[in-house]
Amino acid sequence: MMEKVNLDGAVVNRIRFKLNGREKNLDVASHENLVDLLVRLDHFSARESCGQGLCGCCTVLVDEIPVSACLTLAQLVDGSEVKTAEGLAPPGELDFVQRAFIEEGAFQCGFCTPGFVMMTHALLKETVDPSETEIREYLAGNLCRCAAYPEIIRAVKTAARNRPERTEKP
Amino acid sequence: MRGFEIVRPTTIERAIELLESGDPGVRPFSGGTAIMQMMKTGMFVPERLVSLAGLSKEHSAISVDGEGGMKIGAMATLSTLERNDLVQTCFPVLARTMKRLANVRVRNVATVGGALSHGDPHMDLPPVLAALDAIAILRGPSGSREVPVADLYTGYYETVLEPGELVAEVVIPPSDGASAIYRKTTSRTADDWPMVGVAASLRLSGSRISSARVIVSAATAKLQRITAAEDVLTGQGPSREVFADAARVASAHSDVIDDAHGSSVYKSALVEIEVRRGLRDAFEGETAE
Ligand SMILES: Cc1cc2nc3c(=O)[nH]c(=O)nc-3n(C[C@H](O)[C@H](O)[C@H](O)COP(=O)(O)OP(=O)(O)OC[C@H]3O[C@@H](n4cnc5c(N)ncnc54)[C@H](O)[C@@H]3O)c2cc1C
Ligand code: FES
Numbered sequence: 214m215m216e217k218v219n220l221d222g223a224v225v226n227r228i229r230f231k232l233n234g235r236e237k238n239l240d241v242a243s244h245e246n247l248v249d250l251l252v253r254l255d256h257f258s259a260r261e262s263c264g265q266g267l268c269g270c271c272t273v274l275v276d277e278i279p280v281s282a283c284l285t286l287a288q289l290v291d292g293s294e295v296k297t298a299e300g301l302a303p304p305g306e307l308d309f310v311q312r313a314f315i316e317e318g319a320f321q322c323g324f325c326t327p328g329f330v331m332m333t334h335a336l337l338k339e340t341v342d343p344s345e346t347e348i349r350e351y352l353a354g355n356l357c358r359c360a361a362y363p364e365i366i367r368a369v370k371t372a373a374r375n376r377p378e379r380t381e382k383p
Numbered sequence: 384m385r386g387f388e389i390v391r392p393t394t395i396e397r398a399i400e401l402l403e404s405g406d407p408g409v410r411p412f413s414g415g416t417a418i419m420q421m422m423k424t425g426m427f428v429p430e431r432l433v434s435l436a437g438l439s440k441e442h443s444a445i446s447v448d449g450e451g452g453m454k455i456g457a458m459a460t461l462s463t464l465e466r467n468d469l470v471q472t473c474f475p476v477l478a479r480t481m482k483r484l485a486n487v488r489v490r491n492v493a494t495v496g497g498a499l500s501h502g503d504p505h506m507d508l509p510p511v512l513a514a515l516d517a518i519a520i521l522r523g524p525s526g527s528r529e530v531p532v533a534d535l536y537t538g539y540y541e542t543v544l545e546p547g548e549l550v551a552e553v554v555i556p557p558s559d560g561a562s563a564i565y566r567k568t569t570s571r572t573a574d575d576w577p578m579v580g581v582a583a584s585l586r587l588s589g590s591r592i593s594s595a596r597v598i599v600s601a602a603t604a605k606l607q608r609i610t611a612a613e614d615v616l617t618g619q620g621p622s623r624e625v626f627a628d629a630a631r632v633a634s635a636h637s638d639v640i641d642d643a644h645g646s647s648v649y650k651s652a653l654v655e656i657e658v659r660r661g662l663r664d665a666f667e668g669e670t671a672e
């Protein structure tokens with residue numbers, strides 16, 4: 214089979230995956246990581262900061278599991294479902310975790326926030342009412358340069374209280 | 384070169400064929416957490432990555448036999464080790480060790496096979512498995528062989544793995560009443576890479592120690608099983624003095640090196656302290672963590 218080459222001269226492969234519920238079907242170069250790919254698709258919430266899996270700024274959910282997009286080869290998300298902060302609520306709206314972060318003032322510059330928000334979603338899916346220790350342990354791999362940590366922990370607790378399945382059901 | 388090949392075989396036999404060339408640019412890719420760093424820094428320039436993510440579920444399964452021996456597929460993730468009920472019941476030290484290894488996202492994708500094959504002495508899993516007398520089942524072009532985890536490493540980032548050879552599975556013999564611990568000392572944050580890693584296991588028969596394992600890692604260029612310290616312990620009744628003697632011997636026999644985490648003098652002193660505390664923890668049965 215002839216190899217296909219992109220406009221930069223890099224060999225590409227076609228992948229299909231779901232991004233925030235939408236089918237994507239496009240050519241991806243072997244060296245692209247998942248942050249590169251998301252940026253190419255105009256999704257900017259996952260940012261590459263450390264590039265080493267340490268800081269969590271690039272956190273996305275792949276098949277509902279939080280991963281560092283900076284350490285994920287884009288071609289390997291073929292067949293998966295990728296979720297980013299852009300997909301949490303319809304345009305112009307915010308979901309309960311995002312609202313909790315605003316309510317508690319859990320950021321200054323906001324650079325780390327999408328990563329913390331995605332991690333919070335994953336944590337609350339695994340643990341209904343996480344204790345302070347559980348929150349700290351789960352988020353230990355996310356760094357906030359503005360050191361909004363106390364507010365972030367409060368935001369996670371607020372989000373846990375306000376989760377829709379809790380407030381909607383009697 | 385513009386790009387490399389990424390292949391996703393669905394059987395281990397096919398993976399081995401795709402790796403067989405022995406070309407340094409051809410490597411297995413499991414969770415990718417270590418190999419991505421090597422690619423980003425240019426330490427490894429790939430020609431072909433053989434992703435093991437497409438292998439069937441049996442390669443990530445964890446099971447226990449009637450005697451309490453455990454089998455762990457190489458593709459089991461570190462998160463699975465952390466949460467698996469069988470692991471928590473039979474070898475709780477493994478689950479506890481995961482809690483302070485990297486972070487949730489890394490553990491979600493990093494695999495047992497990758498953690499064993501990478502060869503970085505600053506890894507937490509190999510010393511623990513070595514203290515449990517675990518055996519790595521390797522599969523390669525010339526068949527399958529068994530290597531104790533304690534003997535997997537030949538030097539700094541060097542392993543006994545031949546080109547095309549994979550870690551396929553890890554087998555842990557029944558604990559048979561032994562109590563095992565791991566103590567991780569970090570110099571920066573709690574979840575940092577270890578500066579000193581000490582794993583130990585003690586089995587008592589009546590009031591005597593019938594068998595002991597003492598493993599030192601991170602402070603050394605490769606994981607080291609310190610049989611001289613084990614000999615000090617075996618046959619003795621557990622006591623502060625015996626543990627202190629064994630710890631002195633362990634430190635004296637560890638080939639401690641300087642690195643960014645600390646000087647060799649400092650780390651040698653810590654090895655002694657950590658082995659002493661580790662033996663106490665193993666004897667008392669619960670760890671501080
Ligand atoms: C931010 C961060 C922090 C970390 N902190 C720690 C820590 O505190 N303690 C610790 O122990 N580790 C730590 N790690 C390292 C982590 O444990 C390893 O990166 C991980 O275990 C490697 O597994 P993997 O499946 O991702 O391997 P990969 O990256 O896929 O592969 C690693 C190496 O092993 C080879 N390989 C992979 N699978 C196999 C196989 N089945 N058979 C043969 N060869 C194989 C690959 O070719 C490659 O050379 C950290 C990593 C990161 C990113
Ligand atoms: S950029 Fe991926 S974890 Fe820091």
Ligand code: FES
Pocket residue numbers: 319320321322323324325326356357358359360361
């Ligand atoms: S709000 Fe600035 S980095 Fe966290």
